[in-house]
Amino acid sequence: METQPKNCMACGKPVKGRSDKKFCDDYCRNAYNNRANGINSGIIRSINNDLKRTGKY
Numbered sequence: 172m173e174t175q176p177k178n179c180m181a182c183g184k185p186v187k188g189r190s191d192k193k194f195c196d197d198y199c200r201n202a203y204n205n206r207a208n209g210i211n212s213g214i215i216r217s218i219n220n221d222l223k224r225t226g227k228y
């Protein structure tokens with residue numbers, strides 16, 4: 172029987188409940204999946220490119 176506490180892969184908090192859960196709730200699961208899919212990083216990248224282009228940063 173597995174007794175090791177699992178931590179949420181998104182926020183790092185201990186996950187309660189079933190041992191096969193990777194996230195503490197749907198919010199964390201969505202946040203992690205969005206990050207994994209590169210949605211957020213893509214937005215950040217385009218913002219950085221804009222800043223470089225305008226020379227304001």
Ligand SMILES: [Zn+2]
Pocket residue numbers: 179180181182183184194195196199
């Ligand atoms: Zn979480």
